Amino acid sequence: MSSSLATQPHRRSWLKPATWHLRTRLVLLAMALLVAICGAVGLFSYASMDSFLTRQLDDQLSQAANRSNDPGRPPSGGGFNGRDPLDARGQSVGTLNARIVNGQINSGGYLDSDTTRSALSSEDKQTLLALARNGNPVDRSLSNGDYRIVAVETGFGDVLVTGLPLAGKESTLASLVWTFTFVSLGGLALIGLAGTVLIRRTMKPLEQLSEVATRVSRLPLDAGEVALAVRVPPSNSNPGTEVGSVGHALNLMLDNVANALEARQKSETKVRQFVADASHELRTPLTAIRGYTELMRMTENFTPDGRKSLARVQSQSERMTTLVEDLLLLARLDEGQPLKLSEVDLTQLVIETVSDEKVIAPGHTWRLELPDEPIAVTGDASQLRQVLVNLLSNARKHTPPGTTVVTGVSRAADGSAEVTVTDDGGGMPAEFVDKAFSRFARADASRAGTAHPSGAAASEGTSGLGLSIVQSIVEAHGGTVTVTSGPGHTAFRLRFPSSAPNTQADTPAS
Secondary structure, eight states, rough: OOOOSSSSSSSTHHHHHHHHHHHHHHHHHHHHHHHHHHHHHHHHHHHHHHHHHHHHHHHHHHHHHHHHHOOOOOOOTSSOOOOOOGSSSSSTTOOOOOOOOOOEOOOEEEEEEOEEEOOOHHHHHHHHSSSSSSSOEEEETTTTTEEEEEEEEEEEEEEEEEEEESSSHHOOOHHHHHHHHHHHHHHHHHHHHHHHHHHHHHHHHHHHHHHHHHHTSSSOSSSOOOOOOOOOOOOGGGGGSSHHHHHHHHHHHHHHHHHHHHHHHHHHHHHHHHHHHHHHHHHHHHHHHHHHHHHHHHHHHOOOHHHHHHHHHHHHHHHHHHHHHHHHHHHHHHOOOBOOOOOOOHHHHHHHHHHHOOOOOOOOTEEEEEOOSEEEEEEEEHHHHHHHHHHHHHHHHHHHHEEEEEEEEEETSSOOEEEEEEEESSOOOOOHTTTSSSOOOOOOOOOOBBBOTSSSSSGGOOOOOOHHHHHHHHTTTTOEEEEEEETTEEEEEEEEEESSOSSSSSHHHH
8 A cells, every 4th residue: 555645755745835825925914904004094194184284274375365455445547556465464474465457467476584575477477367266275386386376356356366385284294194104114014023923823833733744744654564653732633723623633634544554554464474374385285296297207108298288287387386486585575584694796696697597598699798896785695696587587588589688787976886787679568667566567468478569478477576576675675776668678777775784684584
C-alpha cells in the first residue's frame, strides 16, 4: 500500500503558505476597510467644513456689503460724490470694494494691511463688470487672489461690489486635509501593526496544524512498519472552536491512516511469512522431483517421446526451483535480514560475471568498459553477484543473438560507484519501463511463448522477479537503480554509496 501523504516527502506543507496568505489577506482587508472608512469620513468632513466656512464667509460678506453702502444720494446733474466704500468703518484687511456707475467703475480697490489701497487691474475691472447683480455671492480669481464676491444694485441706480478673500477658508481646509491625512496614516500604521499581531496570534493554532501536517508528509509511509505517532495537541483539537474542529478532524484522519498502515503492515508480514514458509517447504519436494527425474533418466529406458517428456519435467522443475529460490530471497530481503558485509571489488566481479555469460550465450557480443584502477565497495559479495547475474541474463534472454551488451564500472564525482549494463536490442515497450522493477512484471506479448517485443522468445520462461530482486538488493546496500529504454537502446544504471550501508554485518540465514 502506498500512502499519498508520502508521495513528496520533502515538500512544504500546503497549510503553511495558506495560513501566511490568509493572514496577509486579513490584514490587507482590514487596511482596505479602514482606508475606505477614513476616505468616506474625510470627504464628509471636508464637505461639511467647506459648507460651514462658505456660510460663515457669506455672512461676513453680507455685513461688509452693508457697511460699505453709502446712504447719501448723488447730487442733481448726474454726478456722484458719495464716499468711497473702502472708507467705511469696520472693513477688514483684504476687502475688495467697487462702485459701478453707468457701466463704469467709479471707485474701487483692495484694502491692504497698512490701511492703504491697491488699485484694481484692468482684468479685475472686466471681471467685476461682468458680475450678475442679483446679490448672490460667487467665487472669482482676481489679481490679488481668490475672492468671494457679491454685486448688489442700490436704490440710487449704482452697483456696489463687495468681496472677501478666500485665503482664510482655503487655509483652513488645507489644514483639515493635512491633519486628517496624518491622523489617518498614523491610524493605518497602528491598526496594521495591531492587526498583524492579533491575526498572527489568532492564526497560531493553524501554524501548529501546519507543523503536524508537514511532519506527517515527511514520514516514509509507502512501505515497512510505520509509527504514525504525530498528533495535534489537545489545546488545538477542541471541536468547540473553528480551528479546534480542523485539528480534531486532522487527528481523526491520522488515526484512520495509522490503523490502515498497521493493518497493511500485518497483512504484508503475513504474506511475507507465507511466501517464506511456502518457498522453504517447496524446496524439499522440488529437490526430490529433480533427483528422481535424474535417476529415472539414468536407470530406465524410455521411448523418444518419453525421454522428451521426462526432459520437460526436469526443465520445469528446475524452473520452479529457481522461482522458489527467488521468492525466498525476496522474502528475506523484505524482512531486512542483515547483510554479510565485506570489501567487494566491483571490477573483478563484473569481469567474472560477464565471462560466465559469454560461455552461456556466445552468440551475443559482450564488451567491458573498466577503469584503470579497481573500484571497491562495501557490500554482500554473493548478493551483488546476484544483481549482475540477473541484469546480464535479462539482457541475454530478451535480446536476439548478435546484440552487443556493454557492462561498465566507474566512479562518480561524489565518490559513489556506478555500474551500467547497456544493450542495443529492441528495447522495452514504453508502457513497461515505469513498472520494470515491479514483481512478476513481464513485457512478453503473452505468457504462451509468443515473440517478445525485443526480439527474443518468451518461451524461456522468465518469472518477472529478476529486476525486483535487483532493486531490493541494491536498496538494501543503500544504492539506487534506474532504467532507460527505447528502440535500439536499453541501459540499467546502478549506483552504490561510497560508505557502507546502515545495516548489521551478519550472515543471512540459509
